[in-house]
Amino acid sequence: QQPVQSPQAVILREGEDAVINCSSSKALYSVHWYRQKHGEAPVFLMILLKGGEQKGHDKISASFNEKKQQSSLYLTASQLSYSGTYFCGTGISGNTPLVFGKGTRLSVIA
Amino acid sequence: EAQVTQNPRYLITVTGKKLTVTCSQNMNHEYMSWYRQDPGLGLRQIYYSMNVEVTDKGDVPEGYKVSRKEKRNFPLILESPSPNQTSLYFCASSLRGGGYTFGSGTRLTVV
Numbered sequence: 001q002q003p004v005q006s007p008q009a010v011i012l013r014e015g016e017d018a019v020i021n022c023s024s025s026k027a028l029y030s031v032h033w034y035r036q037k038h039g040e041a042p043v044f045l046m047i048l049l050k051g052g053e054q055k056g057h058d059k060i061s062a063s064f065n066e067k068k069q070q071s072s073l074y075l076t077a078s079q080l081s082y083s084g085t086y087f088c089g090t091g092i093s094g095n096t097p098l099v100f101g102k103g104t105r106l107s108v109i110a
Numbered sequence: 111e112a113q114v115t116q117n118p119r120y121l122i123t124v125t126g127k128k129l130t131v132t133c134s135q136n137m138n139h140e141y142m143s144w145y146r147q148d149p150g151l152g153l154r155q156i157y158y159s160m161n162v163e164v165t166d167k168g169d170v171p172e173g174y175k176v177s178r179k180e181k182r183n184f185p186l187i188l189e190s191p192s193p194n195q196t197s198l199y200f201c202a203s204s205l206r207g208g209g210y211t212f213g214s215g216t217r218l219t220v221v
Contacts, residue, residue: 001169002152030207032209032210034210040214040215041200041212041213041214041215042153042200042210042212043212044209044210044211046209047208047209087152087153089153089210091207094206094207095160095206095207097141097143097155097158097168098155098210099155099169100145100152100153100154100155101152102150102151102152103152
């Protein structure tokens with residue numbers, strides 16, 4: 001039931017790109033993405049809804065493939081501030097709570 | 111400022127001593143929930159509430175209680191804490207179907 005995130009961890013140099021994937025075995029209504037910096041609370045990035053969306057947020061964007069029940073988070077031209085753990089949360093309807101993946105630790109180095 | 115406020119931030123307690131972690135939000139959100147975060151396991155849901163007087167179990171509810179008597183408050187109660195409840199706890203709230211706003215977290219240690 002818990003979505004599977006990959007990779008578990010990734011190290012990037014500033015300016016490099018990364019993709020984080022989130023897969024579910026269930027038919028999804030929505031996918032949320034959050035970033036958590038060390039010692040802080042998770043912070044909401046974006047929601048994608050059933051229908052096959054793609055959303056952008058500065059240099060961070062995401063897509064949702066409804067047929068594959070998979071979402072991908074794209075980080076382009078990474079900055080040091082992108083470092084943190086990224087979580088996807090999946091919902092099977094608008095009235096059920098999210099189930100979060102185990103997270104992907106992203107480290108951006110100079 | 112729109113926020114979710116959790117208290118306390120840190121708590122060390124002894125096995126069996128009842129405790130309450132408070133959570134309050136000022137955004138008039140219908141939905142509130144509690145998660146625990148443990149290394150390598152991500153965020154696991156304890157309990158959630160879709161509205162006042164409506165609560166339901168999440169994935170790891172054993173040893174916890176909640177109540178939702180008012181829309182803004184959703185306290186987490188540990189009647190008889192045990193060492194396996196040592197964890198980082200987060201409260202979250204949202205509009206129905208919206209993005210979650212998390213509290214700052216409560217780091218609980220049970221000895």
